[in-house]
Amino acid sequence: MIFSNLDLPTLLQNAIQSAGFTEATPIQASVIPAMLANKDVLACAQTGSGKTAAFCLPLLNAYLQRQAGANKGSRVVQALVLVPTRELATQIGDQLRRFSLGFPHPPKLAVLFGGISINPQMLHLRGGVDIVIATPGRLLDLIDKNALKLDQLSTLVLDEADRMLALGFADELNKVLAFLPTQRQSAFFSATYSSFVAQMAEGMLHEPERFNIETDDGTKPDIQQRAIQVEASQRTQLLKHLYQTQKWSRAMVFVGTKYTADLLATKLRRAHISADAFHGDQTQGKREQVISDFKASRLKILIATDVAARGLDISQLPVVVNYDLPRSADDYVHRIGRTGRAGESGLAINFICADAANEAHFRLIEKRHDLRLEREHIAGFEPAVESIANAERATVSDPNGGIKGKRPSKKDKLRALAAQQTAGQDSDKSK
Missing domain, CATH: 3.40.50.300 (P-loop containing nucleotide triphosphate hydrolases)
Structure with missing residues (x-):
């Protein structure tokens, strides 16, 4: 119309x-x-x-x-x-x-x-x-x-x-x-x-x-979704590797806590990558400055808690990374929805820690959104064989639980x- x-x-x-x-x-x-x-x-x-x-x-x-x-x-x-x-x-x-x-x-x-x-x-x-x-x-x-x-x-x-x-x-x-x-x-x-x-x-x-x-083929956002298995201790190195080798112009990285956001931003800056954190403990002036720098591409990687999954409209944002998986399947939608907006294409990458709990957690997210993503391994960042085996044994026993925040408390x-x-x-x- x-x-x-x-x-x-x-x-x-x-x-x-x-x-x-x-x-x-x-x-x-x-x-x-x-x-x-x-x-x-x-x-x-x-x-x-x-x-x-x-x-x-x-x-x-x-x-x-x-x-x-x-x-x-x-x-x-x-x-x-x-x-x-x-x-x-x-x-x-x-x-x-x-x-x-x-x-x-x-x-x-x-x-x-x-x-x-x-x-x-x-x-x-x-x-x-x-x-x-x-x-x-x-x-x-x-x-x-x-x-x-x-x-x-x-x-x-x-x-x-x-x-x-x-x-x-x-x-x-x-x-x-x-x-x-x-x-x-x-x-x-x-x-x-x-x-x-x-x-x-x-x-x-x-x-x-x-x-x-x-959503249908005509209205569904053009977002390519990937799931990469990695040891938890290797996620930061993998993030730096992908940013540098894939030549991302900008990326929004979601983490689970404010502490992780600050720590990851510090580690990336030490690697000479322009990065900063964005979370609810910051002053309003700091948050506005971070978003302004990110929109102007003065800042290349924004590390955010879920406060950024709601309401931030960053035009032409090419990549979203779930460094930590979201608390709930609904939060997953809001997170990856920061890319692929207004007819643009986008990429959403999920870091799946190679353990049974993380794998079961992501399988529930997949089930809720009718997804099944191939688990990828990046050369040089492959999880241990034992870790992969443990992840493969993961089971989703409760279709209503397993994702914190989904079931009403x-x-x-x-x-x-x-x-x-x-x-x-x-x-x-x-x-």
Whole structure:
């Protein structure tokens, strides 16, 4: 479907054209009409499929309608977009600004996240704002300080909803929901949904339109996936070897801990490879500098924890390496989705430590995504014969376990119960 066939005002059509967009992606063609009709939405589509524009355009359409109505000029929070990371908040803010460049009176946006001083954000909120993009923790801090009110909110958007609902954000999310009007539009977006998360989302949405955009040969990202068996102690040397011999222009390397990210970056710099770490313990200024250097190719290898698997949009990133395997099958999708974006081709390499536990872990990931990758050996980095034999004996005994973070914990179940109770209270209030 081409954008001109969507029921969007001329100002937005001009902005879309100026941005170089002509044809809506499947998620955009499905979601935009539903949101324009004020329907709740539960949408699942692959990374890089255009989910951000799918909700940004309807939010801006609603803003323009308000500007044309009796409340023209008044500033109250009309829309709230909740996200798990600072980088994703910044990216969405940039997208909204891009689409509203030609507006005679652009919306006042507030991009709110922690890691920086709260005072400038409080000053920015004076006089009101139209659209807020925020991480839950900082949003609650600002609400506690009476810096903003959400009682006139029209639309709530959860981006990366699987993470927002299933992990540690659930408690904060329930607190945020308590400040919102029960009569509102809600739209949840993600690249992955477990049945557990879908159940939680259903309790928060009212008769949602459901969109699950399946990948096919025409829409599936062009990502070559490889699995290389290697001894754990040889992974750093193998990474350096591949970077140098394959002449990668840039690579994003995922590790399991902040400590590993810092240590690996130090080792690569000692080998005269331009590398740096990216994780949640860094200051916001440091994180912004690292991403800026990586985007400009001043930095060749970015070593990141899973904070970078959500929301970072690095154009023309050729390679992603899973130095450590992800905690869950869902995280695998988000990690490799950093490459092969916007029609580009990409390469995703998995280091499979030659032991039974690591092999079983990756086999579960393969099973969840209907994969079976040949185990490769790189000359000079072959695992010991005994290690390979142990890996070959690996078995996947529990199809629901084995990947930490996939099966709901007791805390997750309690959060789900709390969310259902909150949804029930909202329903009672709306009757």
